[in-house]
Amino acid sequence: MPEPANNTPLTAAMAADITLDVNGARHTLHLDVRTTLLDALRDHLGLTGTKKGCDLGQCGACTVLVDGRPVVSCLTLAATQQGRAVTTIEGLERDGKLHPVQEAFIEHDAFQCGYCTPGQIMAAVGLLNEGVPTTDAAIRERMSGNLCRCGAYVNIVEAVKAAAAMATPDQKG
Amino acid sequence: MHPFAYTAAQTPQDVTTRGSHPPHPDILAGGTDLLQLLKERVRTPAELIDINGLDLGGIDEKNGCLRVGALVRMSELAADPRVTRDWPVVSKALLDSASAQVRNMASIAGNLLQRTRCPYFRDATTPCNKRDPGTGCSALDGLNRTHAILGTSDRCIAAHPSDLAVALVALDARISILGPDGEDEVAVENLHRLPGDTPHMETVLQPGDLITAIHIPASECARRSHYVKVRDRASFEWALVSAAVGLDMDGGTISDARVAVGGVGTKPWRLRTVESLLIGKAPGPQVFKAAADRAADGAQPRGGNAYKVELLKHTVTRALMELGGCA
Ligand SMILES: Cc1cc2nc3c(=O)[nH]c(=O)nc-3n(C[C@H](O)[C@H](O)[C@H](O)COP(=O)(O)OP(=O)(O)OC[C@H]3O[C@@H](n4cnc5c(N)ncnc54)[C@H](O)[C@@H]3O)c2cc1C
Ligand code: SF4
Ligand code: FES
Ligand code: FES
Numbered sequence: 001m002p003e004p005a006n007n008t009p010l011t012a013a014m015a016a017d018i019t020l021d022v023n024g025a026r027h028t029l030h031l032d033v034r035t036t037l038l039d040a041l042r043d044h045l046g047l048t049g050t051k052k053g054c055d056l057g058q059c060g061a062c063t064v065l066v067d068g069r070p071v072v073s074c075l076t077l078a079a080t081q082q083g084r085a086v087t088t089i090e091g092l093e094r095d096g097k098l099h100p101v102q103e104a105f106i107e108h109d110a111f112q113c114g115y116c117t118p119g120q121i122m123a124a125v126g127l128l129n130e131g132v133p134t135t136d137a138a139i140r141e142r143m144s145g146n147l148c149r150c151g152a153y154v155n156i157v158e159a160v161k162a163a164a165a166m167a168t169p170d171q172k173g
Numbered sequence: 174m175h176p177f178a179y180t181a182a183q184t185p186q187d188v189t190t191r192g193s194h195p196p197h198p199d200i201l202a203g204g205t206d207l208l209q210l211l212k213e214r215v216r217t218p219a220e221l222i223d224i225n226g227l228d229l230g231g232i233d234e235k236n237g238c239l240r241v242g243a244l245v246r247m248s249e250l251a252a253d254p255r256v257t258r259d260w261p262v263v264s265k266a267l268l269d270s271a272s273a274q275v276r277n278m279a280s281i282a283g284n285l286l287q288r289t290r291c292p293y294f295r296d297a298t299t300p301c302n303k304r305d306p307g308t309g310c311s312a313l314d315g316l317n318r319t320h321a322i323l324g325t326s327d328r329c330i331a332a333h334p335s336d337l338a339v340a341l342v343a344l345d346a347r348i349s350i351l352g353p354d355g356e357d358e359v360a361v362e363n364l365h366r367l368p369g370d371t372p373h374m375e376t377v378l379q380p381g382d383l384i385t386a387i388h389i390p391a392s393e394c395a396r397r398s399h400y401v402k403v404r405d406r407a408s409f410e411w412a413l414v415s416a417a418v419g420l421d422m423d424g425g426t427i428s429d430a431r432v433a434v435g436g437v438g439t440k441p442w443r444l445r446t447v448e449s450l451l452i453g454k455a456p457g458p459q460v461f462k463a464a465a466d467r468a469a470d471g472a473q474p475r476g477g478n479a480y481k482v483e484l485l486k487h488t489v490t491r492a493l494m495e496l497g498g499c500a
Contacts, residue, residue, distance in 0.1 A: 013178035013220075033179035033221075036208070056209050057275055069248075069277045075208040076278070079179050080201070080223055123273065144408035145272020 018078050022047065023091025029078075037081055038062045038073035041088060049089035049118045053147070060146030063119035063126075064088050070126030072145075089118035092125065101125050104163035105156075112150035120146045124160045134164040175217040182224050185351050185383055191222055193353040193381030198222040200383065202244060202283040205275050210288060214297045215304055229282075229385055232256075239389040243282035247337070248273070250281055259391055262398035262417045266340040269402045272409050282384040285338050285348070285364060286376065289331035290319065290411050302328045303372040310372075318477035319413065322485070324439035325473050329372030331439060333365060334411050338441040340400060343417040343433035346389045353381040361387070365440035394419030394431045401492040403436075403484060412436035414484045416492040420456065427451050427460075432493075434468065437485050444468055447489060456497040465489035 010032065019028045020037075022045060029044050038055075041047045041064070053061035055074045062073040065087040092099035101124045104110070111117040123146045132138060139160045140153075148156065180198070182188045191198055198220035201207055210216040229244040232253050239260065241250055250256055251267035270276065270284075293299045293311035300309040310329055312320055321332040341361040348364060350357045364376050378384075389395070398419035404410040414436045421429035430451035432444040450464035468489045469482045493499075 010176055011178065013180070014176050016179065032176075034174045034176065034211075055212065057205055057272075060272065060274060063274055066277075070274045071278050072205075072272075072274045075205050075275075077179070077201070077204060077208070077223075079181075080204070080225055126273070126277075141408050142273050145274045 016079055019082050020045075020078060020086060021084065022086045023088060024085075031078055033077065033079050035078045036074055037064070037076040037078045037086065040078040041073065041086075047088050047090050051115055051118055053116070053119075058147075059116070059119075060123060060143075061116055061119040063122040063146065065122055065126055065129075068126070068129050070123045087122075089121060092121070099125065100166040101128065101160070101163040104159040104166065108155045108159035108162060109152075110155040110159035111148075111152050116146060116148045116150075116152075120148065120156055124156075124163065127160065128164055134161055136161070174211045175214060177211075177218055178220045180220065180222050181226050182222050183226070185227060185229075185385065188222055188224060188227075188383045189351055189353045189381045191220075191381075192383070193379075196220055197380045200224055202280040203246065203278040205271075205279045206283060206287040209295070213295050215288075215295055224383070234391075237391040239391070241281055241387045241389065243384045243386055244280045247271070247276040247279045247281065247284060251276065258396075260340075260344065260389055260395050260398070262340045262343065262395070262400045262419060263337070263389065265400035266336040266402075266415075266417060269400060269415075270336045281337065281387055282348075284335050285341075285361065285384070285387075286378075287335055288375075290334045291331040292316065294331060303331060303368070303375075306371070306373045313475065316477060317475045319411070319436075320475065320478050321439045322437050322469065322472040322474045322478055322481050323442050324367050326368045326370065326372070326439075328370055329368035329439070330475060331368070331372070332436055333438060333440050334435075335441065336400070336402060336412060336415060336435055338365075339415055339433045339435035340398075340417040341387065341389065342441040342443050343398070343419060343431040344389055344392070344395050346387055348384050349386045349388070350378065351383045351385050352379060356385075358388075361441070362443060368439050392419070392429075393421035394429050397421065397496065398431070399492055399496040401488055401495065403488050414481055414488045416489045418489070418492040418496050420451070420493075420496060422456070425455050427454055427456055432464075432468075432489060434485060434489065437469075437472075437481055444489070446470060451493075456493075456499070458494060458499050461493040461497065461499070462490050465493065 051061040053059035057075045196219035199218040201223045230242040320330045402415040419431035430448040454460045
């Protein structure tokens, strides 16, 4: 458990047993209730595919799916996620086969450094789950919460369009 | 984050009872604003009370009014086919807000109660009357490009950031409140206070008050309505200026009009003078421009935000032109 940032001692109500369902597996963790879903995934479950950029909801690097919908895990307290299904980038592949969005990102060279990529892919999977039209304008608007400092946007849009054409329902996240 | 205790409310009364007694826990809904404030140590509550397990969802249409549960998420309300058909300004204001991820998390009650984006308010190391009463206002002579020009005081010039609230004020929406002493209803327009000498007191809510629902009446102005948001980038950015407009037509004349604006007021700002200048006229560029010319009446710009006076008039004109089919 991370140390509190000041000297206030933690009382019993400041820590809790929290059960998370991540990529189909259940984990019970004893956590400081301040722990975000992002920190629980990375620091307590070792799922470091989900990235921390701004930690304030402004970059999308930490995007995961909760019950199939993209959310920013940095503004989500782990304690509020009990009974919900969390999907991270590690949970997208099926039987060793990459998700169509992952394939499309590779095919279309939709990244440079790769730091924003897990968040981009999770946001794109969420977008495709919704079944909204995937015009260039709609993709740009619906994925505006995911910043890419390398500026790979043009290829990201191409990848998402290609994935929309490829995706089959059983491959959705 | 300062350490806090966490409890999940089992009933609305848990919230009203605990909330009205020390240590006055902060209510946690989607957490998209509260988590930012906790991380920046702008809020340091001893306790959070999580309301997400309460039965405060659901969108129902009854007697010409849309009832929206406090915990309905922004994305859910924006996509509701009744809303896109009969309250388009609400859907547009929501879709122009934040990101897809944030809209999936954020509740509509939390949206109305989100705190200002004034950068000094969110930086706990600078003086700010809203965060720490009596310490002074860093924005008065500081960086104030994004700040308000209407409803300001010499203690605070922070703009209210919600897009949804602007649409709701235009449409005479009301909120239901459950408090320690029972239920109450208040117009969204009267929810927020002007800063005056007490900018830290932002709303009429009392400790222990829980917003349970929002009611949005149907009207011809709601059916023919529109939202225009002007910002520094095309998406995922708060408004510099925004306008929610609605028009009801009787033959060739405007029989009712609604105009409210965002990004410029210390609270969501209704422009009744502009509305009255539209009513009884035939819609057209001249009429729209003449009415919108009065949009900034009473404005008190500071150094950095003086551009908002003209931008406000243009934004109202553009919203009316687009709605009236002139653009
Ligand atoms: C990156 C980013 C970009 C954004 N861009 C925009 C934008 O462009 N336009 C816009 O309008 N907004 C924007 N927002 C703000 C966002 O819409 C709000 O943070 C959100 O709506 C708050 O809702 P919530 O449920 O997450 O509230 P919380 O963060 O959980 O709570 C906010 C406040 O409301 C109180 N509260 C919540 N529910 C109730 C209730 N039922 N009764 C009483 N009190 C309650 C809480 O105690 C807290 O004080 C943005 C947010 C982020 C993170
Ligand atoms: S404008 Fe208001 S919120 Fe911003 S620094 Fe001044 S008092 Fe604080
Ligand atoms: S790390 Fe969560 S949005 Fe940036
Ligand atoms: S690939 Fe480097 S930030 Fe997007």
